[in-house]
Amino acid sequence: xxxxxxxxxxxxxxxxxxxxxxxxxxxxxxxxxxxxxxxxxxxxxxxxxxxxxxxxxxxxxxxxxxxxxxxxxxxxxxxxxxxxxxxxxxxxxxxxxxxxxxxxxxxxxxxxxxxxxxxxxxxxxxxxxxxxxxxxxxxxxxxxxxxxxxxxxxxxxxxxxxxxxxxxxxxxxxxxxxxxxxxxxxxxxxxxxxxxxxxxxxxxxxxxxxxxxxxxxxxxxxxxxxxxxxxxxxxxxxxxxxxxxxxxxxxxxxxxxxxxxxxxxxxxxxxxxxxxxxxxxxxxxxxxxxxxxxxxxxxxxxxxxxxxxxxxxxxxxxxxxxxxxxxxxxxxxxxxxxxxxxxxxxxxxxxxxxxxxxxxxxxx
Amino acid sequence: xxxxxxxxxxxxxxxxxxxxxxxxxxxxxxxxxxxxxxxxxxxxxxxxxxxxxxxxxxxxxxxxxxxxxxxxxxxxxxxxxxxxxxxxxxxxxxxxxxxxxxxxxxxxxxxxxxxxxxxxxxxxxxxxxxxxxxxxxxxxxxxxxxxxxxxxxxxxxxxxxxxxxxxxxxxxxxxxxxxxxxxxxxxxxxxxxxxxxxxxxxxxxxxxxxxxxxxxxxxxxxxxxxxxxxxxxxxxxxxxxxxxxxxxxxxxxxxxxxxxxxxxxxxxxxxxxxxxxxxxxxxxxxxxxxxxxxxxxxxx
Ligand SMILES: Nc1ncnc2c1ncn2[C@@H]1O[C@H](COP(=O)(O)OP(=O)(O)OP(=O)(O)O)[C@@H](O)[C@H]1O
Ligand SMILES: [Mg+2]
Numbered sequence: 128x129x130x131x132x133x134x135x136x137x138x139x140x141x142x143x144x145x146x147x148x149x150x151x152x153x154x155x156x157x158x159x160x161x162x163x164x165x166x167x168x169x170x171x172x173x174x175x176x177x178x179x180x181x182x183x184x185x186x187x188x189x190x191x192x193x194x195x196x197x198x199x200x201x202x203x204x205x206x207x208x209x210x211x212x213x214x215x216x217x218x219x220x221x222x223x224x225x226x227x228x229x230x231x232x233x234x235x236x237x238x239x240x241x242x243x244x245x246x247x248x249x250x251x252x253x254x255x256x257x258x259x260x261x262x263x264x265x266x267x268x269x270x271x272x273x274x275x276x277x278x279x280x281x282x283x284x285x286x287x288x289x290x291x292x293x294x295x296x297x298x299x300x301x302x303x304x305x306x307x308x309x310x311x312x313x314x315x316x317x318x319x320x321x322x323x324x325x326x327x328x329x330x331x332x333x334x335x336x337x338x339x340x341x342x343x344x345x346x347x348x349x350x351x352x353x354x355x356x357x358x359x360x361x362x363x364x365x366x367x368x369x370x371x372x373x374x375x376x377x378x379x380x381x382x383x384x385x386x387x388x389x390x391x392x393x394x395x396x397x398x399x400x401x402x403x404x405x406x407x408x409x410x411x412x413x414x415x416x417x418x419x420x421x422x423x424x425x426x427x428x429x430x431x432x433x434x435x436x437x438x439x440x441x442x443x444x445x446x447x448x449x450x451x452x453x454x455x456x457x458x459x460x461x462x463x464x465x466x467x468x469x470x471x472x473x474x475x476x477x478x479x480x481x482x483x484x485x486x487x488x489x490x491x
Numbered sequence: 492x493x494x495x496x497x498x499x500x501x502x503x504x505x506x507x508x509x510x511x512x513x514x515x516x517x518x519x520x521x522x523x524x525x526x527x528x529x530x531x532x533x534x535x536x537x538x539x540x541x542x543x544x545x546x547x548x549x550x551x552x553x554x555x556x557x558x559x560x561x562x563x564x565x566x567x568x569x570x571x572x573x574x575x576x577x578x579x580x581x582x583x584x585x586x587x588x589x590x591x592x593x594x595x596x597x598x599x600x601x602x603x604x605x606x607x608x609x610x611x612x613x614x615x616x617x618x619x620x621x622x623x624x625x626x627x628x629x630x631x632x633x634x635x636x637x638x639x640x641x642x643x644x645x646x647x648x649x650x651x652x653x654x655x656x657x658x659x660x661x662x663x664x665x666x667x668x669x670x671x672x673x674x675x676x677x678x679x680x681x682x683x684x685x686x687x688x689x690x691x692x693x694x695x696x697x698x699x700x701x702x703x704x705x706x707x708x709x710x711x712x713x714x715x716x717x718x719x720x721x722x723x724x725x726x727x728x729x730x731x732x733x734x735x736x737x738x739x740x741x742x743x744x745x746x747x748x749x750x751x752x753x754x755x756x757x758x759x760x761x762x763x764x765x766x767x768x769x770x771x772x773x774x775x776x777x778x779x780x781x782x783x784x785x786x787x788x789x790x791x
Contacts, residue, residue, distance in 0.1 A: 131597040138590070139583060326581035331637060334545060334575035335598035336567045488508075489547045491538055491579060 132342055136319065136349035144353040147311055148360055154307075156364035158299045162292055163372050169268060169290050176214060178257025182244055186234060186261075194229035195244050197256050202249040206230075206256065209245065212238045214260065219243065279433045282453050292369060292377035293456040300365075301452045304390065306426055309397045312354065313418035316401025319346050321411030329489045340481045343402055347395070347477055354394045358387040378456065386455040389462075392469035393450045397422065399476030406484040446472055496559060498523050498645055498676045499544060504553035506536075506543050513539035515700040516553070521678050526671055528691035528708075529680040532785050535697045537680040538578050541649050544678075545575055557645070571600065576638040578649030578680070584623025588633050591622055592640060599641045607640040613666070614659065628654040635663065639670070646670070648679040652686060664690045684781045688712075696784045703784055711777055717751045721762060722769040731765070734758060 182195045193208060205226050211219040222232060222242070232242075244256035268288050272281055280302045281287040287294040320343070323329050333339065362384040369378045400421055404414035425445040432442025442448045449465040449472075497520035506513040514536035521527045529537050542548045544555050546566035555562035557569045582591045592607050611618050616632040625633065631654040638646055652660045660683075667677060667690050681687050687694050688708060696703045722745055729742045736753020745768070751758060755772075 129597055131594055135583075135590075135594045139585065326584070327577070327579055328581050328583070330542070330545075330547060330575070330577035331580050331582060331595065331634070332598070333547060334570060334573065334577070334638075335595055336571040336600065337598045338567060486549070488549055489542075491542060491547075491577075 130345055130348075132337065132345035133349045136346050137353065140315065140319075140349070140353060143315070144357060148357045151304075151308065151357055151361045152364045154304075155300060155361040156368040158296060159292065159365060159368040159372055159374065159378075161299075162295050162374060165295065166290050176241075176258040176260060178255060179259060181257035182242070182259040184242065184259035184261065189234050191232040191234045191240075191261070192229065193232060193242055193244070193259060195256050197228065197244075197246055199246065199248070199254060201252075201254075204247045204249050204251070207245045207247060207253075208232075209243050211241050211243075214241050214258070216241060216243055216258075275434060279430050282433065284453060284457065286457055287453060292372075292374035293382065296365070296369075296378060297453055297456050301386070301456070305393065305447055305450070306422065308354070308357065308390070308394060309422045310419055312350070312394055312397045313401055313422060314415045316350055316398040317405050317414035317418055318411045319350060319405075320402050321405035321408070321414045324405070324409045324490070325411050327491075330491070333489065339484050343406075343477065343481050343484060347398055347402065350398050351391075351395050354398070355391055358391060358394075359384065362387045382455055382459065385461050386452040389452060389455060389466055390450050392466060392473050393446055395473035396446050396469060396476060399473050399480060403476055403480040403483065406480050406487065409487075409490055495523075497521055498558060499678060500554075500556040500559075501540070501544070502554040502556075504540070504543060504555055505551045506539050506548060507551045512700045513548075514543070514697070517697070517702050519695055519702060519705065521676060523676050524671065524674050525692040526667060526677040526679070526690055528687035528694040529678065529697065530682075530684070530687060530694055530781060530784070531680075531697035531703075536700045537697060538649055540697070541578075541647055541678070541680060544647060545570070545573070572644055574638040574641060574643035574646040576634045576646070576648040576651050578653070580634055582622040582630075582633065584621065586622060587619055588616065588622050588625070589618035592618070592633070592637055595637055596641060601641040604640075606642060607636060610636040610640055614662065628656060628659065631655055632659070639666075644674070645676045645678070648677070650681060651679055652681070652683060660686070684778045687781075688777045694781075696781070698784055708777070711780060713752065717755070718748065718773040719751050719755075719758065720746070720748045720771045720773070721767060722746050724766040724768055727765060731761060732758070734761060 181197065182193065185192045185194075195206070197203065197206075203226075205224045206228070207224045208222040208230050209216065209219040210222045210232075211217070223230060224247075239260060239262040241258060241260045241262070243258045246254045246256050248254060268290050269285070271277065272285070272288055277298070280298045287297060289295050289298060323332065332342065362380075365378075366375075366380045366383040369375055369383070397418065401414060401418045404417040405411060408414050408417070425447045428445045429442040429447050431438050432440065432445075432448075435441075446469060449469050451462050451465055454460045454462050499519070499521040501517055501519040504517040505515055517536075517540060519540075529540070531537050539548065543550050544557065544562055546563050546569075549563070558572060560569050562569065582588070588611075593604060596602065596604060596607065608618070610616075611632075614632045614635060616629060616636060620629075622630065622633065631652075635651060638648060652663055655663060664686065670677065671692075679691075691708055693705060693707050694711070695705045724745070726744050727742060727747055729740060729747075732740050732742075732747065732749060734753065734757055736751065737749050737758065738752055739748075739750040741748045
């Protein structure tokens with residue numbers, strides 16, 4: 128027998144998948160284009176303090192040594208140093224004044240400190256000399272990445288940075304691609320089987336010598352293949368887009384294709400769930416909702432596992448945790464074990480759906 | 492393989508839906524080359540019986556053998572040889588009928604779509620239209636074409652003419668007779684009594700999940716004959732009507748009512764010894780016989 132059910136499924140579904148592919152491609156190809164803008168912003172922030180080239184800040188023996196250069200045609204009466212906890216200096220307070228071109232300040236741990244040096248001229252006019260900050264002593268990107276919110280996405284890795292294309296894509300695209308594609312697949316797979324119940328197609332289909340197991344297997348294969356196409360086309364566009372902004376060194380073709388390939392069995396797992404719930408509920412709507420519910424729980428477990436110290440085990444019990452795109456993106460390592468594990472999981476879910484479907488009454 | 496036995500052999504078949512009884516302890520044989528009609532009020536269990544035969548429902552107990560094969564364990568082999576028209580069905584709304592039917596054909600392992608095209612022409616069904624755009628009757632035709640297009644030897648149909656216009660119904664009856672002439676076996680449920688009378692060889696009547704009667708239509712027609720009602724001038728002894736061929740006798744004082752399935756002359760001669768006040772003869776149709784199973788509790 129030919130794989131007629133597989134072919135029909137593709138015939139019915141390819142248009143929808145094409146539209147969905149366009150959406151994913153737009154996102155996967157669009158984000159790399161945003162990278163240079165984002166990177167520029169970070170660089171600006173990095174050397175964004177006004178006149179910072181004239182002011183130096185050094186930490187020494189528990190003290191901060193502030194020194195500056197100042198060239199002006201007028202005569203300087205004194206220098207004033209003011210301090211704030213933000214670069215805008217809106218709530219700045221006076222630290223002290225001096226006629227020298229340096230000042231020693233007590234080093235206190237804690238928030239970032241911003242200093243500004245102002246020259247008070249003989250005619251009492253004030254001329255800014257420049258700014259310096261303790262923040263400069265640290266790596267602002269590393270600090271940003273350490274915030275609890277971003278820790279959700281870094282999977283505890285300190286080499287994942289937004290100012291690197293691979294890290295940027297990890298956070299901007301990969302972290303939620305699962306939800307995007309998963310939601311779509313929950314709907315597609317639940318409707319594929321559940322719709323045949325809802326629309327009373329089961330009687331006609333199963334008056335032919337088609338095995339119920341085979342019916343599920345062919346549908347599963349059809350949707351899996353279309354999903355594969357979505358992932359690979361997206362990888363291709365992402366690769367091109369990354370190359371176009373000159374960042375192939377960070378995220379080349381191999382990383383793009385292999386990282387997305389790793390998601391394939393995860394999505395097969397979602398398709399299997401859609402089928403299982405459709406067989407269980409014998410309808411599309413409930414099955415789609417239930418499948419989406421499982422995805423959401425996985426996502427929440429994943430987030431909670433990364434945010435809440437004691438709950439770190441939570442994310443390891445989700446299938447989602449076994450799509451380790453960061454290994455590919457950052458280390459260039461494809462964890463084949465995870466891939467196989469997800470494949471086995473997907474196969475088990477499909478098998479469960481088959482066993483259930485094989486034995487049940489098809490409602491009239 | 493009992494090629495000479497019944498095509499469908501149902502023994503003590505019971506199907507419960509949880510607490511609801513679908514059919515109870517049903518016995519029914521359907522023979523090669525016959526058209527068996529399946530009658531009964533709404534909810535009697537016709538669809539349940541049919542869908543259990545096709546293994547769409549799991550039976551609770553009993554046995555169904557089709558072509559001598561077990562309806563559950565050999566269901567794939569059986570379905571290779573069955574055409575089925577469900578009572579309530581859908582197809583893929585967005586696809587042209589031809590695409591859908593070709594898909595179903597290929598599932599049957601049957602590649603020749605000649606008969607499909609021919610059936611569609613015969614029933615004036617446009618195969619190029621999307622299924623979803625068809626009217627109810629045309630959808631039904633798609634179902635009919637689907638049931639017959641692979642030339643299966645056994646066709647099971649649940650209310651096949653629902654939605655067909657009278658002309659199409661006649662065309663369909665004609666088609667069924669041709670199929671029978673080719674040796675096909677047909678098992679069909681119906682609510683149209685005239686349809687059963689016109690095309691079926693035998694009829695099975697089910698009511699409240701239980702089989703009531705299985706009879707040959709021509710035997711029924713012979714038996715049906717007439718209802719005779721006589722009013723005498725005084726009370727009549729029922730033994731007067733002790734004649735072969737007088738059935739369903741009801742005597743109520745001076746009145747007697749009976750079905751005459753024999754020569755009327757015999758009866759008239761016998762009652763002529765008594766004084767008759769009034770007499771009426773009514774032809775009793777098959778319809779009326781069937782109706783007794785729909786209206787009277789407990790059936791005929
Ligand atoms: N899925 C189901 N769940 C529970 N009860 C059901 C189900 N399907 C049928 N029944 C019950 O089984 C009995 C037989 O129903 P069935 O559909 O076989 O009747 P039918 O003879 O085909 O009726 P109709 O002439 O209306 O088509 C009815 O009492 C019905 O309510
Ligand atoms: Mg019915």
